[in-house]
Amino acid sequence: MKQKNIVFAALVFLAILQLALFLALSNSRPFFDEGIYLTGGWLFSKGTLPYSGFFESKPIGIFAVGAFLFSVSTSLLAARVFMALAAVASMALVFLIAKKALNEKAGLVSASFFVFAGLVFGNFWFLIEPIVALLALVSVYCYMNYSESRKAKWLATAVLSVSLAVWFKQTAILIAALFLVFFLYNEIRLQKKPSKALLSFIESLAPAILVYAMVFAFLLLSGSFHYFWQYLFGFHSQNLSYYAQFVLSFKYLPVLAAIALPFLLLIALLAKKTIIDAKQAQLFFLLLLWLVGSTAMLLPLLGCCMHFIPMLPVFAIFSGIAFSEFWKKGFLPKAVSLLVLIAIIFGGLFYAYQYSNPENSFNDLNSIAAKIRSASSPNEKILVLPATPELYFLGGREPATKALYFEFIGYPADFLLEEIQRLSNSPPKIVIVFSADGLFAGNGEIPDFVKQNYSEKEKIALQAPLYGTYYYALWLEKK
Numbered sequence: 001m002k003q004k005n006i007v008f009a010a011l012v013f014l015a016i017l018q019l020a021l022f023l024a025l026s027n028s029r030p031f032f033d034e035g036i037y038l039t040g041g042w043l044f045s046k047g048t049l050p051y052s053g054f055f056e057s058k059p060i061g062i063f064a065v066g067a068f069l070f071s072v073s074t075s076l077l078a079a080r081v082f083m084a085l086a087a088v089a090s091m092a093l094v095f096l097i098a099k100k101a102l103n104e105k106a107g108l109v110s111a112s113f114f115v116f117a118g119l120v121f122g123n124f125w126f127l128i129e130p131i132v133a134l135l136a137l138v139s140v141y142c143y144m145n146y147s148e149s150r151k152a153k154w155l156a157t158a159v160l161s162v163s164l165a166v167w168f169k170q171t172a173i174l175i176a177a178l179f180l181v182f183f184l185y186n187e188i189r190l191q192k193k194p195s196k197a198l199l200s201f202i203e204s205l206a207p208a209i210l211v212y213a214m215v216f217a218f219l220l221l222s223g224s225f226h227y228f229w230q231y232l233f234g235f236h237s238q239n240l241s242y243y244a245q246f247v248l249s250f251k252y253l254p255v256l257a258a259i260a261l262p263f264l265l266l267i268a269l270l271a272k273k274t275i276i277d278a279k280q281a282q283l284f285f286l287l288l289l290w291l292v293g294s295t296a297m298l299l300p301l302l303g304c305c306m307h308f309i310p311m312l313p314v315f316a317i318f319s320g321i322a323f324s325e326f327w328k329k330g331f332l333p334k335a336v337s338l339l340v341l342i343a344i345i346f347g348g349l350f351y352a353y354q355y356s357n358p359e360n361s362f363n364d365l366n367s368i369a370a371k372i373r374s375a376s377s378p379n380e381k382i383l384v385l386p387a388t389p390e391l392y393f394l395g396g397r398e399p400a401t402k403a404l405y406f407e408f409i410g411y412p413a414d415f416l417l418e419e420i421q422r423l424s425n426s427p428p429k430i431v432i433v434f435s436a437d438g439l440f441a442g443n444g445e446i447p448d449f450v451k452q453n454y455s456e457k458e459k460i461a462l463q464a465p466l467y468g469t470y471y472y473a474l475w476l477e478k479k
Contacts, residue, residue, distance in 0.1 A: 007104045011095060011111065015088045018115050021352055022084035025124045026077050029360040030466060032405070033306065034125040035390030038079060039404055041066010041126075042393045045074075051219075051227035055403045055415075057235050060215065060228075061168035062128050076362065076394070079126035086134050087123055091115055093137040094313050098320045100144055101283050105327075109341065110320025116348025117312055119355075121305040128168045129297065129309035135165040136175060136290055137313050140283070143183065147282060155204040159183065163208035167215065170232055175293030175310075182289055186282075235409065261340055262322035263315055287314045319344075359464035362394070368460065368473055369394035372430060380429040385450065386442055388434050388466065400428035406446050416445045423449055430477060434470035455479045 036056065043054055044067035050060050069078050094114045099107035123130040139162035146154035162179045165172040183204070187197035219225040294310045323341060326333035354360065365388075372382060372395035382397045387405035392398065401419045403411065411419075423446075431454050433440050438459055440451065458475040465471050 003104075007108065010108050011092070014091060014108075014111050014115055018088050018091055019084050021115075021119060021348075022080060022087060022124045025119075025352060025355050026080040027362050028124070028355040029122075030362055030365055030388075030390055031122070031125050031127075032387055032389070032408075032467065034079075034127060035388060035393070036404055037062045037066055037126055037128070038076070038393040039389045039399070041079075042070045042074060043398065045070040046398075048398070049222050049224050051231055052222065052224040053402070054399070055231060057231050057409070058128060059167045059170055059232065060219075061164070062131070065131070066126070074393075074396070076126075080124060083124055083126055083130060086130055087115075087118060090130070090134045090137055090313060093134075093141050094316050094320075097137070097141055097144065097283070098317045101280055101317070102321050102324055106320040106324040108320070109323040110316045112341065113319045113344055114313060114316035116344045117316060118309070119348040120351045121308050121312060123306070123309050123312070124355075125306065127306055127309070129306050131168050132165045132172050132175075132297070133310045133313050135161045135168070136179075136310065139165075139179060140286055140290070143179075143286065144283060147186075147279070152200070152204065155183065155200075156207050159204045160207045160211065164211065169297060171296040172293075172310075174296045175290055178289040178293045179286070182286060235411075260315060262319035262326075262337070265326065266318050266322035287317060290314050361464075364462045364464065364466060364473075365391055365394055368432065369396075371475075372397055372432070376429045381426065383423070383428040383431045383450070385431065385433045385447065388432075388470075391432060397429075400426060401446070406442075406444070420445055420449055427453065427478060430475065433474040433476060434466060435472045435474055436470055438472040438474075440474055440476075450476065453479060 036058075040050060040054060040056055040063045044050055044063045048054055050056055050063045056063070065082070066079070069082055072078065091111050091114050095107040095111040097107075098110035118124075118130075123133075139158045142154045142158035142161065145151075146158060159180065162176045166176050184198075184201045187201050188194050191197040191200070216225070219228050291311060291314050294314075297310055298307045319340070323337045326337045369391060372391075376382065376397060378396065380397065381400040382392070382395065383400045384391045385406055387407035389399075389404040392404070401422055403415075403419060431450050433442070433450070435441070440447070440456070454476040455478075456474050457477050460473040460475060462471055462473060466473075
């Protein structure tokens, strides 16, 4: 009883620590992807539909979550608190899965790995990847319960959870497909009649099929399905060269190596069959399928970290199990395990400290957003170039174009012509151009339109470079 109380207290401490760290980072580090989801969710909450109302090449899930949040509170804090709660839920599931696989010590160490490693890879941002990770964790946990109880509700929930992940990121379909094949294979293996196994599996698909049918019905009835299909698949196929890029920043490698090392050592132990049993074998194989499926979400890897987030729970669980096993092996394995855990803890705290510095805050953007609100009315639109979409959300002003950004992706000529027509019919009240050198040097249809019709009224020097790139914000108004 005393040990259970200690474990519970340790888990509560980790949950509070996770919340505290996330809240400390609640005004930290503007990020382009987060800006898209903040603005998209806010627009959806105001009745502007994804795809038909604004351009986006990701599934509707993140915008539905944002619409719900921002119908309650239109603030960055609301989004960051949601991510903090999602992280606590993920941490708890990491603990429960590792505990089921081995013991409570493994669960606590796994949870610790997850809490601190997640900070390095940015799961405090309002992003898709942490939600994909959470849904995959729910699926694994429910399937473990199904394996023990054989209750159909657990299998249906496992199927539904991993199926929902696809509505947050289309490349999560690889994880979903691998999980579903694994679930079906196990049904056929465990039941004597393949037909009965197939029927049982099809029944488990019913909730997921219902959700998919509801989402597709919404897209069709709202007139958004054509745009949904074109933007999620057509635009990506036209920009394959962008997604093929792979540039990993070295600053993330130490922490990535620290969470990968226990995984590799554990594989070595498993090769000797020193710790594995049937229950562990099933879990480990499912987690390996998760890792394989996550590789589709790594690209484009442009020195950025959040694409690793879906893998973090798997590495954390393996690391916790490896730590517990190596702790039994003598002084040297204990020392290595402790050093790796300490490296993760201090690495996470170091990155949290970096992100919480004023130069990594929203202060500059909030100042510009306040100027926009004072210089325009709520029904007037603005334009932000080339790619700082969070300013629409922060400023409370809708974009004058359907696209939320004009960098990183190549738009077809007909789409750009439509955008020019929108700008001509309803010119933005204000144009904000972020610049590295204080000059408006962009080329293309949209920048050319702005240069012809707008003139610079103010050059705002930023206290810290936005995204580490932009040192100035140019304020433009109609000539």
